[in-house]
Amino acid sequence: MSIISLIIKREFVAKVRNKSFIVMTFLSPLLFVGIAAFVGYLSTMKADTKRVAIHDETGLFVNEFNALNSENGEYVYHDLSMIDVKFLKDSITNESYEGLLYIPKVTNAKDLENKIQFISNESPSISFVENLQDIVAKKLTKDNFEKAKLDTLAIHEAQAQVSISQVKASGEESVKGLNEIKIAIGGSFGYLIMMFIIIYGNMVMRSVIEEKTNRIVEIIISSVKPFQLMMGKIIGTSLAGLLQFSIWAIIGLTLMFAASAFLGIDATPVTKIHPEMMNSSLQGFALNAKTIIIGLQSLPIATIFFSFVVYFIGGYFLYSSFYAAIGAAVDSETDSQQFLLPIIMPLVLAVYIGFFTVINDPHGTIATVFSMIPLTSPIVMLMRIPFGVPWWQIAISITILFATFFFVVWFASKIYRVGILMYGKKPTWKELYKWLKY
Structure with missing residues (x-):
């Protein structure tokens, strides 16, 4: 078994066997469902007159x-x-x-x-x-x-009620509200990637800081190269994170259905709708159901899921390399705050561009450019894909993302190699630049 595989196994087992990991894995869905059920219960209560x-x-x-x-x-x-x-x-x-x-x-x-x-x-x-x-x-x-x-x-009676139907140039009938569905799909996937990067990227950083503080890394580094150690930590932590995320999804959905079925609690906020409006909405839905299904089938579902997996892996590895380098450069999480802002800002920028630019003009210059920039492409491109993106743009974006990832791994490993054995001194941006020349 290769050295990186051993490090991956060690990181994965260490994370999974950690008491806090086990407790939060099973406690977090309970807290989430409990809060959702409580909100649902409050929504059913009649407000004071x-x-x-x-x-x-x-x-x-x-x-x-x-x-x-x-x-x-x-x-x-x-x-x-x-x-x-x-x-x-x-x-x-x-x-x-x-x-x-x-x-x-x-x-x-x-x-x-x-x-x-x-x-x-x-x-x-x-x-x-x-x-x-x-x-x-x-x-x-x-x-x-x-x-x-x-x-x-x-x-x-003289007031006109205008309803403009949407038809593609190919002659296929489109449906109103389909753009909102595209936005919801792309936004959900983009948001999941952002949250995964932040949560488990910090986990990688804390793991490096912990080993550095306990001086364990001095023993490990004598047997493996810093690059191998960094990659093993990133991959091992990501596998533990995927396992935790999967358990959360399974337990959360199970508890949500159980709460709704056995306790009679609707975990979603309830909005009072007039019966006539409800009947009208149901009739309208019945008339457009076939068109909606056709519209959903026209979405590039396979491309969306494939791109989600690829950008999920590429985006997480890219940012985790930064987190690992920061963890090697500092002695505590407090010292890391000055370096985290430049990492988080591109993610925040990508979300803003996604919701304020891609929504209005998914094929515009701004949306296209930021879907190619590797620091923002995992979120922006995923929000563009439901609207239809040429395959060559996706290919170029993915190529740039993974090329940047390999460059950043090389870049971060140089900082990691020097910083992993540095103690007692808070590094500055100037010192990090010097480490790159060693």
Whole structure:
């Protein structure tokens, strides 16, 4: 068995047998599912009903708000137009009501657009204020139509409802919402790669720091080359991470289904939908189901999964080399913070480019360039692939990624070779540069 294989086996066994690894492997899914179940339970609880006083001196809007009380919403409106406004303001101060909607009497209904007030001790939510504005605006608009002797029914029927169908140049029918599915698929894979790099890259760094602090590395380095030791640590830790990640996925899904089936808890937030809206949505879904399936089948599923595996391996090895070099250069995790920011920033940049540039223009210059840069390509390219990327661009991106990986391994091994035996001194960027010349 080769030396690297022995190091890989040693790192893998050491990680898997570690008590903290075992505890977190089985405890993390329990915590995650517990939190998800708790959030699901909270979402099923009915929110406290809030009382809102209405003082309408015009008498135009009382019926509009009374109609809302029959919907069993979060807010209940009380018509207190016969009570003095000053007394109602005191009730707000004493927290008898959540707030007071004051509609003054005016000679011209146009003046109401800027004179209505909502008085409360605390600032209301934006959605609540917008809902109030919408109710008042619709009522005033309806009254304006009636005063102008306009047929509101005819106006409503005259409003056009435009729906533009999407068809590819080849003649295949596309489906609305397919781009959102592409974004979700690409974003999920890109996010998984980023989290895996950060979590298990730090694990590689901590492993190097631990052996360096315990002086174990002095014995190991007498039998193996620094390059072999670094590669063995990266691969061994990645295998342990994949095992842990797989266990998390299996336990998490099992517990989620168990919680939903046996406890009657829905682990996803529940949104109340009106029955008519639900029926309409179901009918629309039934009509478009065939088109959606065809659209999903048109996605490059094989290319997506193949690229995920390749970029997963390439991206993790690339960044883990940096983490291993940093671990060799410092004596503690505290000292490593100054070197971690330049590593994390490309990952953050890739996420921002993915969600703000690829979404709007997946084949644009910015998206294409950053899908070729090796530090950002594992995330950006994965977000582009669902939109359709020429095979030659993927091939060039992968080639650059792995070529950069081998260069970085050579680069990091020079730092690793010197730093692994350095103690008691905090390195600077200038000293790291000198180590590259040794």
